Structure formats: structure tokens, C-alpha cells
């Protein structure tokens with residue numbers, strides 16, 4: 001059964017991203033879309049470090065469409081180690097986004113699929129990260145961006161300013177749990193596209209993982225829309241940071 005007032009999420013995102021260049025000029029950082037899939041109980045994985053396919057084929061294709069509509073895509077090193085993702089566009093038409101990995105200790109593995117992509121990954125790390133690892137990753141084709149550290153983790157606001165400086169207008173953040181929590185608690189999210197799969201997992205829950213971030217109240221979403229894709233429900237909204 002279709003959801004009432006169904007609006008194609010990709011059309012809405014495309015409309016929203018038309019304003020991304022103006023957003024970057026105004027804020028000095030890209031427009032940020034947070035997008036992930038969760039079970040009914042809010043789990044994004046079975047357990048930390050383990051991949052779990054949650055989205056059905058139609059929601060997966062929508063996710064690839066989202067990738068194609070953003071200029072860059074970001075994940076944490078935990079996701080690279082657990083899922084070994086490619087982060088490119090395979091199930092939709094359109095260009096691959098620039099992959100960005102947040103990795104304060106340069107744990108990025110030499111076998112990573114991201115090193116086999118047409119677009120080499122940008123690995124954001126902290127001052128003090130191992131110089132030999134940096135050299136090895138650069139020799140393998142990655143670009144390493146060294147930023148001043150923040151609580152031992154990569155300073156996301158500083159990273160976004162750098163992405164803004166190099167001309168990236170739009171960034172899709174795909175996970176995992178700690179990265180999602182950090183972006184939300186740093187209030188660096190402009191839009192959320194959430195796939196809700198109809199199953200219960202009892203696994204790794206996003207909001208249980210606030211990590212090093214401050215425990216700020218998480219916002220309500222406004223300007224909501226919904227779309228049913230196969231068995232999944234996709235929700236889009238904008239965090240109401242001022243509400």
C-alpha cells in the first residue's frame with residue numbers, strides 16, 4: 001500500500017541541492033545530507049564492525065541516486081573496516097562522488113576497495129598520525145589531509161571548511177554510527193534521508209553512540225516527506241536546529 005502524499009525523495013533532494021553552491025558561499029562549507037538505513041528499532045548494523053544489508057533493492061537504487069547527486073560522500077573508518085564499501089554509483093545513472101574517509105589514526109587498510117575506484121579517496125586525519133602510514137597510503141593512490149586534532153578525533157567543522165575551500169558544494173554522509181552521532185551533535189546536518197526497513201535487529205543503534213561528541217539535544221525534523229520504496233519507508237526532512 002502506498003503512503004499518502006507520497007513525494008519522490010530524489011526530486012526533492014535535487015531541488016534542495018540546487019541551492020548548495022549558494023549555501024557553500026554563505027557558510028563556507030558544503031550542504032550536508034545525512035543518509036543511512038535503519039531497522040524499526042533504530043539499528044544500523046547487527047553489531048559494531050559487522051555489515052548488515054537493511055535496504056531493499058529499490059531503496060538501494062535511491063541511495064545510489066543520492067550518491068550521484070552529491071559532489072562528495074563521507075564515511076568513518078569504522079565503516080571502511082566493517083563494510084569495505086566502494087561508495088560509487090552502480091545502481092543509478094550519474095557521476096561518482098568524491099569519497100572522503102574520516103580516520104584520525106590512519107587505520108585505512110591497503111586492501112580497501114576505495115583504492116580501486118576511479119576517484120581516489122581523500123582521507124582526513126589528525127596531526128601526529130603515523131608518517132609512514134601516510135606515505136604508504138599516498139603511494140597507494142589516496143590523498144591524505146592532515147587537520148589539527150579535536151579530542152583525538154578529526155575536527156568535522158574544520159574538514160567541512162576544507163571541502164568548502166576546494167569547491168565541494170554538497171556532501172552526503174553515509175555513516176556509520178559514530179560519524180552520524182558526531183555530525184548530529186555538531187549540528188552539521190542540513191538534510192536527513194532515512195531508509196526504514198521493516199525488520200527488528202536489536203543491534204548497533206545510532207543515537208546510543210554519541211562517542212566523544214557533546215550530548216546536545218537532537219533536533220526534530222521539519223519539512224517532512226515520505227516515500228515507500230518496495231518494503232522500505234524513506235523519510236526526508238531538515239533538522240530544526242533553532243526549534
Ligand SMILES: NC(=O)c1ccc[n+]([C@@H]2O[C@H](COP(=O)([O-])OP(=O)(O)OC[C@H]3O[C@@H](n4cnc5c(N)ncnc54)[C@H](OP(=O)(O)O)[C@@H]3O)[C@@H](O)[C@H]2O)c1
Nearest residue numbers: 036037045050076078079104153154175176177178179182
Ligand atoms: N545502515 C547503514 O546505513 C550504515 C551505513 C554505514 C555504516 N553502517 C555500519 O556502521 C558500522 C560502523 O560504524 P562505527 O560507528 O563503528 O564506525 P564509523 O562511524 O564508520 O567510524 C567511526 C570512527 O571514525 C573515526 N573518527 C575520526 N573522527 C571522528 C569524528 N569526529 N566523529 C566520529 N568518528 C570519528 C574514529 O576512529 P579513529 O579513532 O580510529 O579515528 C571512529 O571510531 C558498521 O557495522 C557498518 O556496517 C551502517
